Amino acid sequence: MKVLCTNIHTAKMTFYIVMFCSLLACAEKTMPLTEVDLSIELLSGNLNGFGQDFKVWKIDSMAIDNIGQILTSSQLNYFQQFDALGTWSDYDGLDGVWEMPNKNALNITINDKIIEYYDVNILSFKLTMKRQSEGQTLEYFYNIEN
Numbered sequence: 001m002k003v004l005c006t007n008i009h010t011a012k013m014t015f016y017i018v019m020f021c022s023l024l025a026c027a028e029k030t031m032p033l034t035e036v037d038l039s040i041e042l043l044s045g046n047l048n049g050f051g052q053d054f055k056v057w058k059i060d061s062m063a064i065d066n067i068g069q070i071l072t073s074s075q076l077n078y079f080q081q082f083d084a085l086g087t088w089s090d091y092d093g094l095d096g097v098w099e100m101p102n103k104n105a106l107n108i109t110i111n112d113k114i115i116e117y118y119d120v121n122i123l124s125f126k127l128t129m130k131r132q133s134e135g136q137t138l139e140y141f142y143n144i145e146n
Contacts, residue, residue, distance in 0.1 A: 035103045036100060036102060036103050038103075039100060039103040039120070039122050040084075040100050041084075042122040042123065042124060043055065043082050043100065043106070043122050043127070044082035044083055044084045044086075044098075045082075045083065045084045046084055052146065053083060053084045053085070054081055054082065054083035054084065054146075055081070055082055055083075055144060055145075055146060056079050056080075056081045056144070056145040056146045057079060057080050057081075057082070057127050057142035057143070057144060057145065058076075058077075058078070058079045058142060058143055058144075058145040059071065059075065059076060059078040059079065059140065059141070059142055060141045060142055060143045061141045062138065062139060062140050062141065063138075063139040063141075064136050064137070064138055064139075065136055065137050066137070066139070077091055078090070078091045078092075079091050079142075079145055080142070082098055086098060086099065088108050088110075094110055095110070096108055096109050096110035096111070097109050100120075103120070104118065104119060104120050104121070105117065105118055105120060106120045106129060115131060116131060116132075117129040117130060117131045118130055118131065119139075124144070125143065125144045126141070126142070126143060126144070127140075127141075127142040127143075127144075128140065128141050128142070
């Protein structure tokens with residue numbers, strides 16, 4: 001009887017060790033996000049199944065050459081939507097693709113035309129970015145909509 005109990009105990013311990021090693025081998029290794037990856041996730045969501053896979057940014061205000069502009073109620077409806085797969089659309093019905101070459105730059109391509117933004121700053125609730133157009137500096141301020 002004692003030998004039978006010892007064999008059962010050994011079998012249980014072997015089973016537990018095999019299960020533990022299997023769990024360790026199957027465990028997903030998580031790597032910390034780079035600054036660019038974090039900016040991309042803040043801008044567009046993520047594809048991991050635990051969050052949104054797109055984000056909508058609604059215009060709050062803008063400045064031209066550091067002078068604040070008064071936006072009409074129609075202009076205040078403007079938004080940009082970025083999804084985690086790299087597609088982009090806006091309030092005007094335009095669509096295209098976007099890429100973020102570094103954490104402070106954003107490029108949007110619409111019909112083979114690239115719009116380059118710089119000084120991009122993304123928080124979970126606020127997006128600011130600048131671009132040059134016809135010799136002027138345009139600065140946009142967005143709030144998260146979803």
